Amino acid sequence: MDSLAALLRTATRDQHAEAEASVFLAHLLGGRLDVGAYARYTEQLWCVYEALEAPAGRLASDPVAGPFVRPELFRLAALERDLAHLRGPGWRASLSALPATRAYAERIRACASRWPAGYVAHHYTRYLGDLSGGQFIRGRAEKTWGFARRGDGVRFYVFDRIQGPAAFKRDYRRLLDEVGADGPERQRMVAECRLAFALNTAVLRELGEECALPAA
Numbered sequence: 117m118d119s120l121a122a123l124l125r126t127a128t129r130d131q132h133a134e135a136e137a138s139v140f141l142a143h144l145l146g147g148r149l150d151v152g153a154y155a156r157y158t159e160q161l162w163c164v165y166e167a168l169e170a171p172a173g174r175l176a177s178d179p180v181a182g183p184f185v186r187p188e189l190f191r192l193a194a195l196e197r198d199l200a201h202l203r204g205p206g207w208r209a210s211l212s213a214l215p216a217t218r219a220y221a222e223r224i225r226a227c228a229s230r231w232p233a234g235y236v237a238h239h240y241t242r243y244l245g246d247l248s249g250g251q252f253i254r255g256r257a258e259k260t261w262g263f264a265r266r267g268d269g270v271r272f273y274v275f276d277r278i279q280g281p282a283a284f285k286r287d288y289r290r291l292l293d294e295v296g297a298d299g300p301e302r303q304r305m306v307a308e309c310r311l312a313f314a315l316n317t318a319v320l321r322e323l324g325e326e327c328a329l330p331a332a
């Protein structure tokens with residue numbers, strides 16, 4: 117049987133290119149966003165990681181999702197420090213989720229409570245992406261808005277407890293390959309992963325609309 121990790125990667129290649137080319141991310145990487153737009157993006161990430169990490173304790177003992185629950189990946193505390201820096205101590209009271217973010221977080225929560233393999237598809241889409249492309253975003257954010265290197269504002273992108281991201285990603289892909297899913301279940305996971313990318317793209321689209329960005 118084909119490797120599930122390879123399957124997920126191949127099945128989402130086009131959508132990855134689409135997300136990467138989104139107007140919002142293109143402007144972010146081009147250093148053309150103001151820090152308020154970056155803070156708004158960080159708020160949406162908080163909503164997503166709250167949905168991913170709140171059920172993690174319960175899922176840690178699940179035979180399918182359990183092996184993926186790795187505290188060294190957790191992002192919520194880092195996001196909270198970033199938001200306190202970006203928005204001040206009252207960040208939580210002023211935070212609001214875009215409609216696309218609400219839909220995304222609800223889908224993660226539904227998978228977390230009913231379908232652990234679906235939760236894994238969401239987990240892969242976010243955390244493996246953060247360990248990869250996230251590093252470009254960090255560099256750009258530090259440069260554009262003058263955040264301290266790996267400091268407040270960009271802690272979300274810093275995985276202090278992961279020494280070698282490349283080795284970590286290799287192990288992670290091995291874990292995916294060890295998910296004992298049969299053919300139809302693997303197809304459902306692929307479909308969920310595609311949905312996860314589409315939900316991310318929808319959030320990026322709404323962020324672009326909110327900031328009234330011109331085409332990149």
Ligand code: HEM
Pocket residue numbers: 121124125132135136141145240241242244245246248249250252253285313316
């Ligand atoms: C600024 C935008 C982005 C850039 C520059 C970027 C860049 C990259 C790069 C270079 C890799 C390859 C890493 C490797 O082969 O080890 C990667 C992988 C990945 N990215 Fe992105 N990315 C971006 C946005 C996104 C978004 C929005 C998502 C979805 C939420 C995402 C999800 C992923 C995933 C899941 C992988 C792992 C693919 C795999 O090896 O299985 N990326 N990204």
